[in-house]
Amino acid sequence: MTDPLILFDLLLALAITALAMAVMAVRDMFAAIVLFIIFGLFSALAWVRLSAPDVALAEAAIGTGVTGALLLKTLHHIRHVTGTLGRQDAVSQTPASPVPMPVPMPVIWANAAFCGLITLGLAVAFLGAPQAGPGFDALVADAMPASGVDHPVTAVLLNFRAYDTLMEVVVLLAAVITVWQIERGLSDAPAPALGEVFQGFARLTLPAIVVLGTYLLWKGAEAPGGAFQGGAVLAAVGLVLLLARLYVPQPSHRPVARWAFVLGTGAFAAVALLVTGGGRVAFQYPLEHAKTLILLIEALVTISIAVTLAALFHGREPVALRVDGGRDDT
Amino acid sequence: MLDLIAAGLIGFGTVFFIAGTVGLLRFPDIFCRLHALTKADGLGLALIALGVALMVGTWAEVFRIALIWFFVAVASATSGHLIAAHARQSMPQTGEADD
Structure with missing residues (x-):
């Protein structure tokens, strides 16, 4: 419990959570992608701290590098090539109106309910797991x-x-x-x-x-x-x-x-x-x-x-x- | 003694990173910010790499750290150039592209 790196781990966990929230909250899609890439790099660091270098390498190479490139390419595609986003968004970096099309409230509530259920399921699985069990090692x-x-x-x-x-x-x-x-x-x-x-x-x-x-x-x-x-x-x-x-x-x-x-x-x-x-x-x-x-x-x-x-x-x-x-x- | 020098170098390198971050937050336009970031981070990473290289045992690891420093420095310089070129290119249409 007296690991001197515990402070680092706590800061890392806070940063990952904050980055995840920022990715969802930010309106500008380019900023969201950049935040997602930073989120992936911090996740890779977290896997290193969890002594899982294989997962860290995969997260850094696939989850961050290739996925980030795919997302940026897709953004370029919908902004400048197909114009799906519309001229307004393509010219200005941030959309003129904060919410281009309002999402219906029932959809929001249904999403929130499903996310809540998943979180609840994860919590039950985590709390129900045997504490410090031997695992499959x-x-x-x-x-x-x-x-x-x-x-x-x-x-x-x-x-x-x-x-x-x-x-x-x-x-x-x-x-x-x-x-x-x-x-x-x-x-x-x-x-x-x-x-x-x-x-x-x-x-x-x-x-x-x-x-x-x-x-x-x-x-x-x-x-x-x-x-x-x-x-x-x-x-x-x-x-x-x-x-x-x-x-x-x-x-x-x-x-x-x-x-x-x-x-x-x-x-x-x-x-x-x-x-x-x-x-x-x-x-x-x-x-x-x-x-x-x-x-x-x-x-x-x-x-x-x-x-x-x-x-x-x-x-x-x-x-x-x-x-x-x-x-x-x- | 060697560890102390290494710690000093790493600490000094961190100062450069903090300076670069402050520059990123405080400087007025994208070119000044890029200037602060690329210069400060390049030197900061070099100092930290030097400090870490003093602490590791084998030459193979020193070589790997040198390789990491080299490729990060090249990638950082290239992306700095690309961002600046893109910003200058898109300036007449969008005004200040420093989002």
Whole structure:
């Protein structure tokens, strides 16, 4: 109880709560996104304080970095490209009227009731949980020799509950398929050009990001890191390339992109099914090949995650521009 | 002795961060604010990184801290430039873009 960092923890908890409230309260959408990014960074710090560096890395890379970029891109899209927000909001940084369209009171009350129910449920679950119970640490530690890797988190994610992880990859695949379907009718929206300084920055940092992402993936077998963190960092390569206009998506790249999207899910499912037989069930890797198989799955899933996140940032699928400036949607 | 120097450097670096924050809050327009932020935070981070580098044991960790400092400094300079360029670009239409 006399941890000298308790004051820091209290301040951190207060800051996270205050940031969460500020994100909801602030009217300007750009400010809300910036606050959300800061909120994510503080959450990552909180995960570090809770001795969960894997979650901290994932929160910083995916929850803050990639999500922040996606939100900013979306804001740019609705402000300047489709004009969904209307001219007024696009020109002025803050909307002229504080509430553009009043939300009906029953909707507000229904939302409040549902949020209250969720909070109540969480409180009941928290209070009903066994105090300072052993958790699953001992179980995982016992099973570690059978996992093929040295890092407990990787063992849980890629071996003990690999089915959940496969479903997480499927969610990403479903997301990118949906975006490519519903964005078919929208205008092509390349990211705004950022100029020569950013291109120099891109040339300087891209090699380092590639090394860092690969390192996170490789290190995942024995230390915090892994496919999702490495994939998110490698997705940043795609984001920087797109923003610096060093890579411009072409319609002819669509087949390659589609293969990259399904590569992770397909390889994961194929390995899970191919190891069956001889008394083993799906996902039960033979021990002598477990590390190889896990690293293979992680590497391919990383490629898929990176390409999928970068494609989500670009938005719609690349379409051919006709000579007259129109689009060829075939 | 080394720890004391490190603590001094980290404390000095924190002062720069506080100065940068005060500048961000008090300076009149976006360019002055950027000036305060990028200068103060760049130096503040360098001092803190130097202080932490004195406290860690191995050269590998010192190298990693140096890498972190380098990339944060480059990213900070680039984003400072981008914000300033965007603000100057959008100025004729929106007046003072210092929201």
